Amino acid sequence: MHYIIMDLEWNNTYARRIKGFINEVIEVGAVMLDENLEYVDEFSRIVRSQIGKKLRGNVKRLTHITNDEVRHGEPFTKVMSEFKAWIGDEENVVLTWGDGDIRVLIENYRYLNGLQILPFLTNYMDIQRYFQIKKEIPKSKQIGLFAAAELVGVDAEDFAHHRALDDSIMTAECMRRVFDKNDFFDHIVVCDDAFYQKLQYKPHAIGNINHPLVDKSLLSFTCDKCGTKGEQLTDWRYGNQFFRANFHCPVCDYDVRVAVRFKKYFDRLETKKNVSIISNEKVKKGAD
Ligand SMILES: [Zn+2]
Structure with missing residues (x-):
């Protein structure tokens, strides 16, 4: 069993075809842990922007990713197929801090590839939600990744904030600190049709x-x-x-x-x- 802890950076931009705004993925980062939560490997790619021409000021400020880097990145489809290959055939769970990144990926796949599902995704877990359960933080009060890291004694200063790989490593550290074999596995969901329906359901x-x-x-x-x-x-x-x-x-x-x-x-x-x-x-x- 491998744990794939993933994080994305995205740029909010106008998408002509849907006449609305979309969060275009500009960076994909992930760290792979084995069943003992030991580090196995990492993944990091800048995605070449295809929808937006320029990064928003706040994205540049937060991520320090430049327009030039994004112009020289790899296309979304190539990055995601490399990501799928990197994940490999071992049974796995993909984890993200909150389900926002998964929603954004679905949006990007749909817009750029016409796909309704994420081809690399078989099992998923929202590690923010699990973290909040273990730390008894109410659902209504969503804790940010940096606050969570501080809460469990991970020194956030050691990480480059708002970069996909560093954020995924920090997420993995938070996961390690709250991992409890007695209930962790209950929170893994199978990514079937109901998973996508539930994710996209608007209350x-x-x-x-x-x-x-x-x-x-x-x-x-x-x-x-x-x-x-x-x-x-x-x-x-x-x-x-x-x-x-x-x-x-x-x-x-x-x-x-x-x-x-x-x-x-x-x-x-x-x-x-x-x-x-x-x-x-x-x-x-x-x-x-
Ligand atoms: Zn009365």
Whole structure:
């Protein structure tokens, strides 16, 4: 088993054919570890830009890659076929810090080669996600690679920041520090059709109240002071991801605004319900 820890540098550029912006890969770096997490080999290539003519200022500043280097790089297709050959036939897992690099690669393959899948990819793991689980960092707070390195005592100063190979070596160091054979393998995913569908799925709020996933029982209000079922004052209106309606508790005599969101993810539905009191103040003021 080989671990392929990969990192990319990319340049955001306008792509005429799709009339939109694309993150064009300009550098591919990777380090290969064996099953004992020992260093085996490394891979580093600059990719010749085919979509963008010039690197953005922030890319030049961060990476220190120059326009001249990118002009003299190898074409994307050649780099990726060399990468596939370098990975070889040994069973492997490709790991990246967050899944952004994988998304960018899919975008590049599609634009430049017309391919919908990554030919070198059989097993994948988001090592940032695993790192956060092991370090008990909530999903909502994504930790950057340098912060992660510091957290586990890897001296980030030893690395050339924002260069693909150095970032991949630093990622490998972070992986070594949190690797736990008891749960590591549970986080490896097979790159089948569902993998690509899930990766490209755009989570969205459901806006049609008659959608089968809309649980009508949540579109209600029960007063938490007295337990009475509230009277609905207004129709449900959808806007800004939420269905909203006003309710009244006849016992306690106050009004609330109820907001419910049904958010669809690839393999789950997330519901959120907010209740806020709207009328107590108004009622009092009106009575004065
Ligand atoms: Zn009540």
